[in-house]
Amino acid sequence: MVVSDLRFNVVKPSAGATGTGSNLDPKKMRRIIAEDPDWSLNIVPLLKDIALNHIINNFANNPILKGLHPKDKIKVLDRIDTKIPLTVTSHLVEDEGYWKRCCKAKWAVCDVSIYGGSWKQMFFERHLEELIENFVPGKTEDEVVDAAIPLCSKYVKQLNIRQLLPPVSDSPKSDENISDLGSDAGSEAPSMDHFEFGTLLEKLPHLEKFRVSYGVRDCGMNFEWSLFHFTQRDCLLLAKSIKSCKHLKRLCIYKSKVDDEKVRVLISHFLDHPNLTEIDFSHNCIGDRGARAIGKLINNRCPKLRKVDVYDNIIRSEGAKAIAFALTKNTTLQSLNLRLNRLGDEGGQVLCKALLKNNTLKELNVASNELTEPTAAILSQVLQSNTSLTSMNLSGNRIGVDGGKQLQEGMESNKTIVELDLRLTEAGQESEYCINLVLKTNQDNAREAEEAQSKK
Template sequence: MDPPLTENKENVENGGGEDKKSEKDAKSPAGSRAGSAKSQRSQKSNGSQKGRIPSPIRSAKDNPAADMRNMRRIIAEDPEWSLATVPMLWELCIKHIVGNFEYNSKILDKLLPKHKTKVLEKISTDLPLKVTSNLVEDEGYWKRCCKARWAICDVSAYGNNWKRMYFERNLQDIIEHFVPENTDPEELDSTLPLSANFVKKLDIRQLLPPVKEAPKGFDDDVSDAGSEAGDGPETDHFDFGPVLQKLPLLEEFRVTYGVRDCGMNFDWNLFQFTARDCLLLSKCIAACKTLKVLCLHRSKVDDDRVRVLISHILDHPSLEELDLSHNIIGDRGARAVGKFINNHSQLKILNLCDNQIRAAGAQAIAHALTKNTTLHSLNLRLNRLGDEGGQAVCRSLMKNSTLKEINLSTNDMTEPTAAVLAQVVIQNTTIKSLDLSCNKLGADGGKQLQEGMEENNTITHMDLRFTQCGQESEFIINQILAKSQDRERESKEKNMNEVNSKK
């Protein structure tokens, strides 16, 4: 029912005021003219509104909303209250599955794809591996796990596979912080079966020795002297045998026997590669038939240790790369390596950088190169070959037809070696990269190399920095290398076009 029609007092008062104002204006000359115009307009409007019923005026008392002072304010007692609707049932179910995933993990395979994606986006990265290892294949989840645990994550070093990266680095952390005779092996034993199907590379950057208390009454001065000389008791490190035999897909193994960030606790005994360490490592490498890359560097490997290692890996069926750089291998160890590459391996890459190999060891390696048919890359940088050893290696290259890269930098080689190299670049047609930097070849040696390179069409890279071979010779050699690079690039483009045309 409509409210009763009443007369608005305010309208009446306003109307009266307007009448008084019009009377005042009418008395003035300007007001008379304005009044006449206004009266004409009012007559027209009154004429047009004849026959209309005036609109009812509601009382302010009957409409409380008209006065803001009469409105009641409602304040929610729950500060988190909102107008959001009640969650959908499937959302509540997903929330429950995520919160109890450790106990309801088997339900994951029964979910619809869109619901499964929601669950994998929300489950915790701290779930036990026994729950997620064989169940979760989603790369997004393992990416979250990696970034939550490590600040730097270069997945390209792990075949662009986040799951593989997580399992390899997780196993690496466990081994690197394992203290023999102190650490409980339960964590390692439980992790190995879960990681077996995902670990292809193991990069161990440190190995902790067992913690042994100093004998009572041991003098600090004697302790310091023994530490500086490295004459303290030998401390054996982690045994890789039980680990490698449980990793059937392992292809690359890198290890350093030493301690990182030891600071003021430095001791030479922390960096010992003991005889027992060598024997245990050699046996497990020989038993790992899938291994393709072995890197044992910065571990103070000497002649005796490398001879033991080589004796165990002779005729290894799959080893293609051996890195023994930054050790203390001498001529006796080089002879063992020479025997290894003398048709007793499938080795393609050999790195002996930064060792103590002299002329006798170089001659043993050179003899093996004359018979080797698999090696593609040889690195002898930072050794002590001299001219005698350098010439022996260079002469072997005249008979070798598989080596493509060789690094002889920083080996005290001079002009006599450059003369032999000049003959090598004329006869050898397989070498593409030759590093001779930091050897005093001299101007005459540079001139001979220049004459040899003028008849070579295959070498695309030759490093002659700090060889004192003369600017003119170096400039001409670089021009020859540039032409060879252009020919190689054109050849590759031609081959690619032929392959694409066949497709």
């Protein structure tokens, strides 16, 4: 303890205060009074606390946790700096409280429930995502991401890449009079290729979900079509990466202008993937040729495939025929989302006929596909015979009153459908009311069946 700054007043006893033992007057004894009224021997820190403070202040250069008492270890982890290099803390610190402090210090919004309730998983996934999203080809050094992989690999289970930046172009912008269509039709020069995933996915042994968009967020007034260009080289490298990532289960490539040619390249590498259970190509430019490739994928070429989303594309009747044929052969798919395409009645009827043979699909979404009464007529037969479907979305189609009556007729003998979306279909109030009564009965029966199953 440093006492050099303390000053003392010495009070001497009076001349008459002599003698020893009980003859001394305590009020007249020699006393030492500190000028600091708060000074006390109690503030002298314990040697253990001094040692712990030294460990905390020098943790970056000399990390010590092993051998500490559990209570002392908690004290250290509660106070060490969140800016200590990851090379020190990544594999050494497992305490969730420390990684919670790191997350809150770095990001304003932290929803740990998205990351399985693990703050450490959240930190390393978001850290790696930011490195990739801010990577500028030709400008950012490859070592920036390469150095982070050994630190993150054990804790990354999902990646959500919301943007990929293109290389910085030194060439002047094209003439402002060029149309948007013209600006989108440029050649795929290598200079526009994005971050190369290469073997990144393969080096993440616990990665199960991968979501990526080849575009730029918040570009504002700097908008150019070239910022949203998924090149052929991007496509090929990504396809090879996913093929080598055998442990991947869920794949989503969205808002990337994936067209027929590119989706065929991607799917040619996914065929026979051992673990893929969900594939999402939503918000792209996939047409009938691409739908035929998707049909080939559905046709039992991915043994564990359970869900396919291709909503908001340009699939028409010919593409619907390919997907319908695959449904007649498939025995694993449980969910199919074709919302916001252009199937029409020809495509809708083909899909419904396939459902007369398929007995595994549980969820079907064909909302906003220009379906009308002819599709409802065949769908009525599906509702009467199919025993696997539990959810169907027909919203945004002009089913009409007659189509609504046919759906009502099919639902009267249905025992499995618990969700049927008929918003904006003009199916008629009477039919919708009767259908809702059947849905309520099916929901109650399903709930009772689940309760009975849980008691066994």
